[in-house]
Amino acid sequence: MQSVQPAARSGPRGWSDEAVRLIEADTRRSADTHLLRYPLPSAWCEQADVALYLKDESTHITGSLKHRLARSLFLYGLCNGWITEGTTVVEASSGSTAVSEAYFAALLGLPFVAVMPSSTSRAKIELIEKFGGRCHFVESSGEVNAAAHRVAEETGGHFLDQFTNAERATDWRGNNNIAESIFDQLGDERHPVPSWVVVGAGTGGTSATIGRYIRYRGHPTRLCVVDPENSAFYPAYVQRRRDITTGMSSRVEGIGRPHVEPSFLPTVIDRMVQVPDAASVAAAHRVSSVLGRRVGPSTGTNLWGAFGLLAEMVAAGTSGSVVTLICDSGDRYSDTYNDDAWLAKHGLAPERHTETLDEFERSCVWPDSAPAAR
Numbered sequence: 001m002q003s004v005q006p007a008a009r010s011g012p013r014g015w016s017d018e019a020v021r022l023i024e025a026d027t028r029r030s031a032d033t034h035l036l037r038y039p040l041p042s043a044w045c046e047q048a049d050v051a052l053y054l055k056d057e058s059t060h061i062t063g064s065l066k067h068r069l070a071r072s073l074f075l076y077g078l079c080n081g082w083i084t085e086g087t088t089v090v091e092a093s094s095g096s097t098a099v100s101e102a103y104f105a106a107l108l109g110l111p112f113v114a115v116m117p118s119s120t121s122r123a124k125i126e127l128i129e130k131f132g133g134r135c136h137f138v139e140s141s142g143e144v145n146a147a148a149h150r151v152a153e154e155t156g157g158h159f160l161d162q163f164t165n166a167e168r169a170t171d172w173r174g175n176n177n178i179a180e181s182i183f184d185q186l187g188d189e190r191h192p193v194p195s196w197v198v199v200g201a202g203t204g205g206t207s208a209t210i211g212r213y214i215r216y217r218g219h220p221t222r223l224c225v226v227d228p229e230n231s232a233f234y235p236a237y238v239q240r241r242r243d244i245t246t247g248m249s250s251r252v253e254g255i256g257r258p259h260v261e262p263s264f265l266p267t268v269i270d271r272m273v274q275v276p277d278a279a280s281v282a283a284a285h286r287v288s289s290v291l292g293r294r295v296g297p298s299t300g301t302n303l304w305g306a307f308g309l310l311a312e313m314v315a316a317g318t319s320g321s322v323v324t325l326i327c328d329s330g331d332r333y334s335d336t337y338n339d340d341a342w343l344a345k346h347g348l349a350p351e352r353h354t355e356t357l358d359e360f361e362r363s364c365v366w367p368d369s370a371p372a373a374r
Contacts, residue, residue, distance in 0.1 A: 106132040201233050
């Protein structure tokens with residue numbers, strides 16, 4: 001990516017003012033992501049007049065929902081005076097967040113370092129390096145956060161710290177955030193105010209933004225957060241505790257954490273659903289087949305939760321719409337979640353859950369086995 005560095009401006013904040021302008025101009029050029037209507041079987045969805053929409057975040061220039069978070073974190077750092085000309089920007093991430101942050105660092109001509117485990121796949125490393133980022137490796141995922149703090153201190157840089165700052169950095173009242181965009185795009189639909197919005201939690205920033213916006217605007221919409229196995233968010237929500245730890249990493253990339261992150265706000269959530277990891281894979285494969293293009297595993301987690309809510313609405317004869325997200329493209333996972341041998345090796349074979357999806361499409365029946373907390 002060719003760097004477009006901020007031009008010199010007069011005054012003590014000249015560089016920072018120009019940096020903010022560059023990010024805002026980039027946002028205007030990229031417009032907004034699409035809201036797709038997912039085709040539901042007419043044989044049963046007419047019983048309750050329901051609709052399902054997918055907010056396609058994979059169309060951002062960096063390919064994922066994390067593009068919004070990265071933009072917000074950079075603006076937050078700039079406007080707080082933490083990022084200035086020449087600042088080395090640091091993040092603890094080996095995934096989509098680091099890819100998007102590397103893009104914005106390059107836009108501003110700033111050095112970017114992503115701290116990650118040495119086991120990180122070459123494909124992810126190459127995506128970060130594509131935008132000019134540098135990767136700093138540690139032995140285990142448990143060392144990443146401390147190492148990021150250390151790199152920032154050694155370089156005199158700024159640690160973006162997505163897991164702490166995600167909910168703080170995003171303007172939840174509007175300003176074309178993802179919540180405002182969803183409701184605007186639904187404006188001319190049959191059900192312009194959705195019954196449910198379904199999202200996963202990685203940092204907790206997206207769920208916090210949407211949950212706050214719903215309350216700020218006084219919408220009757222409810223927020224459902226879906227969570228994979230091994231994540232601390234679901235048990236923390238059920239037990240109303242923040243000291244939950246699982247000691248294990250999520251197998252669904254981009255969502256789930258082994259402990260409760262500061263940006264996770266359970267008080268804005270109306271329901272949580274724990275989704276089996278293999279079910280996330282099955283749903284991702286099914287949606288990829290329906291849309292004719294691959295989606296990532298966290299999108300599968302979202303859809304598994306959305307399908308369950310739709311079945312519940314149809315069974316109750318309740319009309320309305322459900323909205324969820326396409327988080328990123330499945331092309332990033334060609335050698336993992338889209339590889340049968342890799343799935344079998346990791347105990348993620350989706351066949352049993354594929355049968356559930358087949359039955360759902362035939363009859364809109366959904367199993368009661370998936371845990372849900374209200």
